[in-house]
Amino acid sequence: MTLTLTVADEVRALVPGFTPLAVEARGLVNGPSDATSSALLDDAARRLAARLDGRAPHEDQHVAAWREAYSAFGAKPSRTRNSAEALARRALADGGLPRINLLVDAYNAVSVAHLVPVGGEDTDRIRGGMRLLRATGTEPFVTAAGGREVVEHPEAGEVVWCDDEGVTCRRWNWRQGVRTRLTERSVNALFLLEGLAPMPLTALEAAGAELAETLEKLSPGARITVHGPA
Known part of the structure; x- marks a missing residue:
């Protein structure tokens, strides 16, 4: 992997069983959402509905595990939901999933x-390696508010x-x-898939393989590498 990816011991101790999988892609072609990426999102919503079979997203074992992980570091999971649960709720709602751009649509699906x-x-746009750790509270976080960039901590x-x-x-x-997010000008990307027990490793690998296949279809000629769990 061109970038280093590390998980701090303090995070692994807090939430045992965390497994990240990375998909590295170079030479991508991004652009506005289109019929192809929209179809990916619609199909994902149908697959989700079949998987849940009438249950709420938080009743899924993997989503429930993420709620426990959020609680472990002091977050309120019913108010600040993990990204998978938040997207799942939108997928099941009347408005459906947002369309952002080709690459974001692909990984959201x-x-x-x-x-x-x-x-x-x-x-x-990444500087140095990627690290998952427990914050000191002084680190800068560039986000958007009121149509402009602001720095939070x-x-x-x-x-x-x-x-x-x-x-x-x-x-x-x-x-x-906002600093490292994928825009329509992005050509090189790192996608992180994050699993927790009880999600089987094979299920995480299947998700990574599907993302790699989708990226290859959206960007023929791109160099896609799936890196095993870190």
């Missing part, structure tokens, strides 16, 4: 279909993804920062 948190980062002890410049995603996988 995998997240919804497999009920696994998935994030995408523009590797050309995580709470002390909060689990965050960060690089050398600051936080890239708050509360594990709750809110991504």
